[in-house]
Amino acid sequence: MSPRKLEVCLTPALLHLYDIRESIVVVIDIFRATSSICYGIENGAEAIIPVATVKKCESYRNSGYLLAAERDGEVVSGFDFGNSPFAYSKDKVQGETVVLTTTNGTHAINVSRNAKQVVIGSFLNKSALSNWLKSQPNDVLLLCAGWKNLFNLEDTLFAGAVVSHLNNEGYKLDDSAIASEDLYLAGKNDLNEYLKKTSHSERLKNLGIEEDIRFCLNVDITTTIPVLVGDRLVKMMKD
Template sequence: MNENKKPTLEICLTPDAVSFIDLTGKIAVIVDIFRATSCMVAGLASGVTHVVPVASVEDALSYKSEGYVTAGERNGEKVEGFDIGNSPFEHMEQEFKKIVMTTTNGTQAIEAVKNTAEQVVIAAFLNLKAVTSYLKSQNKDVVIVCAGWKSRFNAEDSLFAGALALKLKGDFWWEGDEILFSTHSYSSVKNNLSKILKHSSHYKRLKEHGVENDMDFCLEIDKFKNVPILKGNILENLAK
């Protein structure tokens, strides 16, 4: 906690930047808008009881014998042999209760922080208000970790980080130029977010797979009220 008695807020624009931050006692907020964290939020808001995020395809397949639905992608495409891919609409199927998930970026970002952060929270535009309220209630230092694309910066995660930072303004002490960049960027495009992001590299990459409806859905703001939190190795909704 800083000398101003407010908790601090920092942004990592890529998962690799986490290595420069001490996460001890801090909340790590993972964001992968297109599409991992959006899938997690949507699924857990729609009847899924818990999600196990893992780093590798092999780890995911090991859960099948325990009745888990295997979900995820590599390079934007569904993993061969998995039950479902990385579309939020698939994750909202009511018959799914337990999902094990691995993705190119989002689950890797969770791996990068889960052993050092005090808490791991999953965020998306879909639950922006709910995550904002939760973080304000905790009075703990927060680090927003953008999943990016294969350890590189991407637009949608960084813009979300700016949106969340603006929601938290006044309750947290901002640290780092990443917040300055992200908040100004979001403020300048928030009224045309979908239009702007259609020019982003990841949108174009996923458009080749015909999932424009996924991306439009992922940019809906405050559709859900749940806050997924990692407990051990399992993501569950914050208890009401």
């Protein structure tokens, strides 16, 4: 049997180069969509429905769902909240269904729908996710949401963290997985400090959401894995 593949797709614009039909795709948008999704599902949200457009999100008005819309780092006017993780605390989301659209993260989820399975990763659920991947027979593609289809460092760093976690498990890595791991090893001692030099961090700082950034770099504070079932992200029920 040939070894399982562990690959990293550095932006959704490269996803067409991969055959994902038999793979588990892990969608990664560290600042902030997938961190918030992990946090929300951990905190008892019944489901999070990722949608592509603000208009689609708006169409759920009066459905009883919470509506969350972010564009270019800010909450879209008229919506309950955006993708700050602090909006996904237990008191806000427990038992609720959230409809969510974001600049990068929900796009990456939507283009992954042909995969065998789509799950959500972030530093918050790093070990739970990695250990589950290890237990599966499938190839794995770590999909970085990036920034408007461009490469970004924080998503790649997290992909590298997963590669690093899985690297003694006999997976076959592609070059981007190798690179991601080496970047993670360069930054892991102080992720927050390392990421300060990135363009995105500067942009987020200008938005006044440094608290969010710090929160999204917490490692292993959750243990659930959000998984896409139909059009909904829900808590994975492990065997």
